Amino acid sequence: MNPTIELLKSHRSVRKFTEQKIPHELLLELVRAGQAAATSSHVQAYSVIHVTDPANREAIAELAGGQGYVASASDFLVFCADMKRPTEASERTGANVVRGMTEQMLVASVDTALMAQNVAVAAESEGLGICYIGGIRNNPQAISDLLHLPEHVFPVFGMCLGYPAQTPDLKPRLPVEAILxxxxxxxxxxxxxxxxxxxxxxxxxRSGGNKESDWSRNLTPLFDTKLRPHMRDFLIERGFEMK
Amino acid sequence: MNPTIELLKSHRSVRKFTEQKIPHELLLELVRAGQAAATSSHVQAYSVIHVTDPANREAIAELAGGQGYVASASDFLVFCADMKRPTEASERTGANVVRGMTEQMLVASVDTALMAQNVAVAAESEGLGICYIGGIRNNPQAISDLLHLPEHVFPVFGMCLGYPAQTPDLKPRLPVEAILxxxxxxxxxxxxxxxxxxxxxxxxxRSGGNKESDWSRNLTPLFDTKLRPHMRDFLIERGFEMK
Incomplete structure (x- = not known):
């Protein structure tokens, strides 16, 4: 196992960070490493909002379901699917642009995720800890308002980054035979x-015998209610009509 | 710049491979490294189909728009968003499961992409070359039939892997100031x-002066027609109704 694979396999979500700040030049380097990921037809359909305003950090921590580390981590990034930049660029060359296709929503979401995962790996390679924050989709419209996101841009997830003050146990994964x-x-x-x-x-x-659950039972809160039922209307409102 | 960030920043899509085969144990290791990526609420909403049947490799190469390297690369993987496994697992515990939410489509697509990007990085760390194949969405129903994909599973993209027989130039990316x-x-x-x-x-x-284009102009074929207009109905047919 080479050191990079070892690094990938040692990922855990970190939710407690020291006071140490990430140098700005390092943060830029992480995002550049993110941009080096593959992108569908070179479209680079993403933007990243670096949230530095403390009031907005507190607000997003609440909007994401009370996740205090969104405010306390050294840095917090919001990864956005961005079809505004490429469609407008194409439009400026005189093209008659079609928007709102389901395929475009999928391309932008996948592009954003590939890019973010490179940022995560780059961060961990520098000894940082990270935690994805899907909870920003609890209140995506409020988050979009806070960050002044225009039409054809939507927040997919956030990411806390910082120097880890904890080393959680590795969380097991399904046996490779199940998924491959x-x-x-x-x-x-x-x-x-x-x-x-x-x-x-x-x-x-982990619970000292107090938590009695397993994978299947633990999934139930995700599926026995309509999780984030606002997402469809929200995406349509953002100009991702899923035509 | 540490060696991992250097590796990330040296990504290029490889489309020509030597005859050398990837050892099966290494392929398993790459997928395990993929599984170590973050996953939304531990749902692990993906399956990977390792296409070894030569006739299917040829068929997929054609269905993806005539991409011969799908057939000639050492290995070809189809990364699928999989909501069948987790929803059925939850159902077996007695939960009354809701399916077809837009949020679930998004979660599964993002989970799949994070996982695949780890596979890509792991592969490149072992000196392999990779190429994502979004072209499988040209004919997603035919691909799904070939791979016997059940309801609540859909192919997001493919990936060619092998030992590189070319080292393409690095393709520039937008300045970090544009996207951050x-x-x-x-x-x-x-x-x-x-x-x-x-x-x-x-x-x-690259063209010796024969190709006159730029980023904005190059995007036009993506946006001046309805690219993959079948995706919406295809996803609905697969049980991803985007409710």
Whole structure:
């Protein structure tokens, strides 16, 4: 296992940070490393908002469901899918531009995620800790207002970055045999059952025997209600009509 | 710049590979490194199909728009957003599961992309070359049929992997000042204009003066037609209704 693969496999979400600040030049370098990721047809359909205003950091921490580390981490970035820049660039050359296609929403979301994951890896390679904040989609319109996001731009997730003040246990993943399939999709119920045992032990151990759950049971709050039911209308409102 | 950031910044898409095959144990290791990426609420909403059948490799190369390297690379993976596994796992615990939410489509697409980007970085750290194949979305239903993808699973993109037989020039990226914004979104037309100059020089140099284009002009085929207009109905058909 080479050091880069070792680094990738040692990822954990960090939610406690020291007071130490990330030098601005390093932050720029992390974002440049992000930009080096593959991008669909070179479209680079993303923008990153570096939230430095303390009041906005506090506001976003609340809007994301009370995640205090959004305010306390050295830095907080909001990764946005951005179809404004490329469509307007094309428009300025005289093209008659089509917007709002489902494909464009997908391209921009994937471009943004590839880019962000490179930022995460680059950060961890410098000894920083990171935590993705999907919770910004709890209140995406309020976040968009705070950051003055224009039409054809939407916030996909946030990321806290800082020098770690904790080293959480590695969280187990599904066995590779469950998710990697040869030539055709096949059932993976057995591997899921085995993974439920793994996660049951993990939760027992971490909670001193107080948390009785497993992977399957833990997913229920995600699926037994309409999680973030506003997302469809929000995206349409932002100009991502999913046509 | 540490070696990992150097690696990230040296990414180029590779489309010509030697005959050398990737050892299966290494491929497994790359996918495990992929799985170590952050995942929204631990949902791990992805499956990866390793396409080994030569006839299917040829078929997918054609369906992706005539990309021969899909067939000739050592390995070809199809990264799928998978909401079948987690929703069925939750259902087996007795939960009354909601499917088809826009949020779930977004979560699964982002989870898949974060995971794939780790696979890409791990591969490159081992001296392999990779190329994302978004072209599989040209014919996503035919690809889904070939791979026997069930409902609530859809192919997001493919990836060719192999030992590189070429070292393409690094492709420039937008200046970091264009995509990284402080506290609020602001205009970046000036940086785009500067980047058009960069790309004009890049195309001239690579084509020996025969290609006259720039970033903005090059984007036009993406936006002046309805690119992949089937995606909406395809996703709905797969059970991603975007409710």
């Amino acid at each position: 399939k040869t030539d055709r999709y096949d059932a993976d119920d057995k591997q899921v059952a085995a993974f439920d045992d793994t996660m049951q032990q993990y939760y027992r151990q | 914004k402080t506290d609020r979104y602001d205009a970046d037309d000036k940086q785009v204009a500067a980047f058009d100059d960069t790309m004009q020089q890049y195309y001239r140099q």
